[in-house]
Amino acid sequence: MTVAAYLHRVEDQPGQAKETRMRFEGAVPRTGETEVLVHNISELGMVFETDEAFAIGDPIDIKLPQSGATRARVAWTSGRLIGLDFDLPISRISLGTARLRDAVSVGPDGPDSANRMESFGMRVQRLRLALGMSQGQLAKHMNVSDPAVCGWELNRTRPKPGRMEALAEILGVSMADLLGEQAVFPLSATIDSARQAIALAAGVTQDRVRINIEV
Structure with a gap:
């Protein structure tokens, strides 16, 4: 609403x-x-x-x-x-x-x-326009029809997985940015950051902190 x-x-x-x-x-x-x-x-x-x-x-x-x-x-x-x-x-x-x-x-x-x-279609349109590219030009780069690009931007369809990587490259962004995904930090970096924070709060050195993950 x-x-x-x-x-x-x-x-x-x-x-x-x-x-x-x-x-x-x-x-x-x-x-x-x-x-x-x-x-x-x-x-x-x-x-x-x-x-x-x-x-x-x-x-x-x-x-x-x-x-x-x-x-x-x-x-x-x-x-x-x-x-x-x-x-x-x-x-x-x-x-x-x-x-x-x-x-x-x-x-x-x-x-x-x-x-x-921002929807996927909005994002594709915004990135395309930022490059000064028409739908026809993007379609030519992607080797697809003009209606295919129009369908992407209207959120009616999405590129196939193989074409998605090519689309990200043409638009000059990462796959995560194209899909609107939030950055995910590696588990090791997350654990190191948590260990540092716990050590600081407890007043001990980081080597005294042990983190166990149960799966």
Whole structure:
């Protein structure tokens, strides 16, 4: 589901950067505001829909119910959809308000950032456009039809596993970045980090710490 918010973009003033503000309270837009639809919001980020154009990194000051103002930055754009990452996680109190509840998104591993909310198709489109490449050009590089690439970006289909690696290489990203997967640290590095933290807290050397894993 979606919730409505109201966007106000202050035009550039001499010597000042353009400001963008968003608020959730109220039932109608005020003078100078446009209504936008928020599709997902979590402690770490949000996705909203608008006709306004944004660039990666653009800041937006957001007035949240019961939490005051927070700053977010554009993480990605895909057509009318804009993905934001908050500079600091927002309060769960805000997420629990009636005004936001219908758009709250929490994945199985916890709250989502804007990058995790981005679908595979959105990601392919964003990476393609960042390279200044058309769907036809990407199709030619991949040796597939134009409708195949269109299907990927509309989330109707996905490349076969063998083509997925080629797609990541052409778009200049890792497979994990293409699939939107979070980085997974090697088990040995995780254990070393835990051992160091335990030793510091206990006031002993790391060689005195033993970690056993039962499987």
